[in-house]
Amino acid sequence: MSKGLQDMPLEVQHIRSALLREFKDRISMGDFEKKDPTERETALLSRAVSAKAARILTDCTSDEAAAGVIDGRDDFGIDCVAFSNSGSELWLIQAKWKNKGTAGFDTEAALKLVHGLKKLDNRDLDHFNERLQLLADRVHGVLRLPTCKVNLIIALIGDGRLSPEIQNILNDAAHEFGGLGRTVEYRVLDQRDFHRAVREDLEPQPITLRATMDREWYTRETPYKAVIGEVSADQLAHWYGGKGNDQGHDKGHGERLYDRNVRQSLGLTGVNQTMVESMIEDPEGFMYRHNGITVQCDRIEQEYHAKRAVGQPTTLILHNASVVNGAQTVTSAFRAYERDPEAVADAYVLVRIISLDGAPENFGRSITKATNTQNHMERRDFIAIDTVQSEIQKDFRLSLDKEYVFRRGELDPAPESGCSVTEAATALACMHRESSLAVRVKGSTNVLWEEGRGGAYTRLFGQQPTAQQIWRAVQVLRLVRDRLTELRSKLSGRPGSVVDSGSLLVAHLVFQRIGRDKFDEPDDEWAGVFAEVPAQVDAVLTCLVPMVDTLFTSKSFVTSTFANEERCARLVAAVLGMLERGTGPDSPMNLSAFIEGASRNRRRRPQTVRLLVDHDVIKDGTPLVYAPSTAEEVAIGAWLDADPRRRRASWVNDRKAPLLWEADGKRYSPTGLVSQMWNAADWKEQWSTVQGPKQWKISGEGTLVEIAERLWRRIVDESETEDESST
Incomplete structure (x- = not known):
């Protein structure tokens, strides 16, 4: 036994052996290839601790846990990212390994973890490493949910004790991020947790x-x-x-x-x-x-x-x-x-x-x-017996010759033909003079069906709105969303996060600018009001984006700000006041400035195959292997094993068909080849979407996507260096 293992407590030895057995060949260690073997193993074990924590907390597979490890340069205190099956819960894990079982968690580590959460919340991904970039869409998918839950996990091979100062830092982050269903909690997994998990893996009790x-x-x-x-x-x-x-x-x-x-x-x-x-x-x-x-x-x-x-x-x-x-x-x-x-x-x-x-x-x-x-039964089901809804449906048919559906299970009409009660209620909530309804609906449409004093349904439909009022409100909401979608593709960082999280508050502000009385105007006058909606959206965003930082500082969580009724009420009052006073094109708060800033700070990565071919990164004839997910392996593994050539291909530098499949000698795109394999294997339950570049791998270099991400990061870094030297 080596000196290092002799000094290692028996419980830690058990954990070490189990982690190496499970993750040694799963976690990428390319950034430590030239490092000292002892240093490399310590880093591997630390990453394995974070992956094991993901397995303990989420019941994901070992491969899925390893894929969530982002530890390395530019990880901002986050060693591993994990997700719930429902996509509504996120785990951000920081791990510490010590051979003697004495790993601790200090103030600097706590602040770094909270800082990482804030950067994710602000959609500030440009400086994260390529491993996080691969998970960015899933992270954003969780954080944009107003009822999401974020778990800050401290995974330690130690006793897990936190000082009062560290607890205060984490509690403050939880308080700042939370609001109206959004929560942050922290938890410590200590040495006992990992040893228990190791024992259960060997023989689940x-x-x-x-x-x-x-x-x-x-x-x-x-x-x-x-x-x-x-x-x-x-x-x-x-x-x-x-x-x-x-x-x-x-x-x-x-x-x-x-x-x-x-x-x-x-x-x-x-x-x-x-x-x-x-x-x-x-x-x-x-x-x-x-x-x-x-x-x-x-x-x-x-x-x-x-x-x-x-x-x-x-x-x-x-x-x-x-x-x-x-x-x-x-x-x-x-x-x-x-x-x-x-x-x-x-x-x-x-x-x-x-x-x-x-x-x-x-x-x-x-x-x-x-x-x-x-x-x-769902709460919405009970509105089907409310006579108000059937009366609105009749009004839609008689007054507008359009459809209005309110029973769950009915198909929504085509957009030009009418709307559903959910879309109508959401629009009416945004139209309401109190911003709290728009904030609550952003959290969950379930609140739309609450009855009784203060209930959203009672406030929206207690006095039956006319079909014309509802239809015009729906049209405005749709136009606001269309304009925000158009702008979102041009914005990044906090401005982009404001669009993601504050969409319904923007709609509420536009409704307030229009005024409730305008919804009863004659058709010819309403046409002019309707045409001004995109400009109203631009004006609202021009004030709203900087107002978030002005009222709550640039370090505030954007998503939790728009989930907080009191903060949103302050934003509405401030933005409406500023718009009343007027902001011209010479104002420092100009939407075009945000868009120009975003275009300077964010360069979109070209499509994977095109990037690799144009830069001649992979030599012709380089062998690739198919890297199926666990579900794919279960579904088509026997078919793949029946002919080993089915798992192999070679690279050809061609934008359209760069993969030469060894099984039939024909060329395909990465996605086209995976689809061809699924069909040939007669996988009837195959997924509707295919991500071929993530499923073909070059030994020692990773998947095509991973290779492309590294290349793009190098290109961006070199470009930024040139820009700095020229100024």
């Missing part, structure tokens, strides 16, 4: 759950044992997250609870957020509004607190248990428990527990399938 029923319950013994009763929601929270805090040992089972389910939890979706609020605001009424959950287990062991009789308080011990229906409810209980444990203890959930002891082999699978294929 069956899950044993305890369910105490101290209210009414009943049991059925034949043909298979089942128990149905009420369980407090805080017990479900403990199943998921454990009874201790992040430094404790009892941390719950997380996503492993759903191993037999058809899907994992979906993160903080709109429906799940509603459940969280319901548990906290009206815990005693929660059970009446929700369907309950189903748990399967191999065996039920029952303990009685006093009298042994049905209905008496009892605790059920569920061996090898899995939640097969109700993952969203369980996860929501955990989220609610984090906010208000006492309230969640008063919320109860109907739980059906089914023992598979003595059941046929496929019985459990059939239960999982059946319990996850039943229809469910």
Whole structure:
């Protein structure tokens, strides 16, 4: 044993061996090829810790975790990026490895991680490395969701203790980023977490759950044992997250609870957020509004607190248990428990527990399938019985000869033929004099259907609007969105982020500029109002973009600013005031200046094949291999293995068809060849989109996309150097 391993604690040795076994051949280490072997291994282990953290937290595959590692030059404190299956949750991971198990996390590291989050939030990607560039679209897809959740993860091969100063830094970031459904949380994964994960990888331990029923319950013994009763929601929270805090040992089972389910939890979706609020605001009424959950287990062991009789308080011990229906409810209980444990203890959930002891082999699978294929009601469904909607539909037909659909499941009409109730309600929310409605709708359209005092639906449709008012509002909203889409392609950085996150607030400002009375003008006068909408959008953006920095500083999170009702109200007042005073073309706040700045700062990378061919990066005849995803390998792996030539191609410097497929001797584009392979393998469930340049790889150099990204970064760097030397 080497001196380094002799000094390494046994638990750390176990972790090291497991990380190298899992990630040594998966994580790119090209930037350490010429470094000292010891330094290279330390860097590899640090990156592997970040990838393993992604696996622990998201249940992604090893390949997917490795693909999310961005550690290296220009990573801005983010070593790995991971995503939820639903695309609404993001993990930004910073990892530290120490051979002696003494890795720590200091103030500088915390500030760097928060700075990385801010750069992502501002769409400031130009200075990130090429590994992050490959993930940029997915990162933006999460951050543009007003109900997204961002997790800052500190992954340490150490005891995981954070100083109060570091906790304050992370708490401040969470407070600044959050608002109206958007959340940031931080979590520490320490040495014990990694050692536990390593043990479970070797031999996953069956899950044993305890369910105490101290209210009414009943049991059925034949043909298979089942128990149905009420369980407090805080017990479900403990199943998921454990009874201790992040430094404790009892941390719950997380996503492993759903191993037999058809899907994992979906993160903080709109429906799940509603459940969280319901548990906290009206815990005693929660059970009446929700369907309950189903748990399967191999065996039920029952303990009685006093009298042994049905209905008496009892605790059920569920061996090898899995939640097969109700993952969203369980996860929501955990989220609610984090906010208000006492309230969640008063919320109860109907739980059906089914023992598979003595059941046929496929019985459990059939239960999982059946319990996850039943229809469910959404809040929008209930507006179908509101006579106001049917009256609006009649008004649309009689007054405008257009369609208006309001029942879920009906196809939306063609844009020129009418609109849906969702589009109508969104437009009316933007038209409303209070900006809070536009802010809430940006978070989730579910808020449109809230009734009662203060509810959006009541405020929008309580006094029935005319078909003409609705249709004109929809037309304005569409024109605003069209203009923003046109401008978005020309903007980057914070201006681009303002367009992404503030689109409905821009629409609200345009509506306020037009004025509610204009929507009842005669058609000939309305035509002039409508024609001015694009110019109104430009004027609003001219003021709004710099106003965000003026009111909340250039270091503020753009996305959370537009999810905060109070901040948006201040922005609206300031922008409308400035527009009333007037801003001319000579004003420093000019939209063209933002566009010109964006064009200087951002150069679009040419298409991958064209870039590689034009710069003669790959020599003719260079061999390439097909690098399928896990799903592709499962689907067509046998077909590929039947003829090894199917996985191989060689490069030809031609823009249209640079790949010579060894299997048939014909030339294809990278995407065309992948599509040809899927079809030849008769993969009926193949995806609708193909990303060929990401799926063909040159040994030791990476995929075609990765090679192109490195080339483009070098070209941009050289160009910037020339610009600096010429000034």
